[in-house]
Amino acid sequence: MAEQSEARERLRRLIEKNPQMGSKEIYDMAVRMDPSLRNEPLRTFHARYVLPVRRAQAVAEGRPRKPRTPRKKAVAEVAVTAVAAAPGGKRGRRSDVEIAAAAAAERNRIRTVLLGFARELAAAESRAQIVSVITDVDRYVLEILEPAAPPAAARSQLSD
Numbered sequence: 001m002a003e004q005s006e007a008r009e010r011l012r013r014l015i016e017k018n019p020q021m022g023s024k025e026i027y028d029m030a031v032r033m034d035p036s037l038r039n040e041p042l043r044t045f046h047a048r049y050v051l052p053v054r055r056a057q058a059v060a061e062g063r064p065r066k067p068r069t070p071r072k073k074a075v076a077e078v079a080v081t082a083v084a085a086a087p088g089g090k091r092g093r094r095s096d097v098e099i100a101a102a103a104a105a106e107r108n109r110i111r112t113v114l115l116g117f118a119r120e121l122a123a124a125e126s127r128a129q130i131v132s133v134i135t136d137v138d139r140y141v142l143e144i145l146e147p148a149a150p151p152a153a154a155r156s157q158l159s160d
Contacts (some may be wrong), residue, residue, distance in 0.1 A: 007034050008049065015053045053107045064129050106147075 011030055015021070029090050030045070037045065044052040058065070094102075117133075117140045124130040 007037075011049050012053050015050060016057065019054075019057065026050055077081070109147070110144050113140055 007030070010033060011026065014029065015026060024042060026049075027037075027042050027045050030049070040048075055065075117137070121130065121133045124133050
């Protein structure tokens with residue numbers, strides 16, 4: 001245990017002495033000092049030895065911590081946000097319940113269109129009928145995309 005704290009202290013001094021050194025270089029030097037560190041991956045070594053020293057240095061120098069970057073939103077959250085941002089007849093923000101209901105209704109509408117395609121495909125009795133149904137897939141795509149397109153009156157205003 002005393003050997004570990006001694007090794008940590010040597011690494012701390014090394015990092016403080018050479019702050020521009022990268023973790024890989026420090027790791028290589030540490031492995032030469034203590035071969036038992038060879039079993040530890042670089043990422044773990046960095047988190048266990050290098051990062052705490054660098055954080056302590058930043059605090060000692062009075063540098064503020066960098067704020068965490070937010071994670072990317074999940075696809076479902078983006079879809080719900082898009083539904084909420086869609087122009088509606090109401091003023092103000094929509095409630096979470098309204099947003100969830102609108103997203104569920106949209107999913108159900110798309111599911112109905114796709115099930116219609118599947119039914120038509122299942123009803124086809126010959127290869128020619130199957131090919132005919134598949135070549136008509138554009139009709140189903142348009143049905144799915146239809147509500148996303150602006151109404152005809154709005155399209156004519158956009159083209160003016």
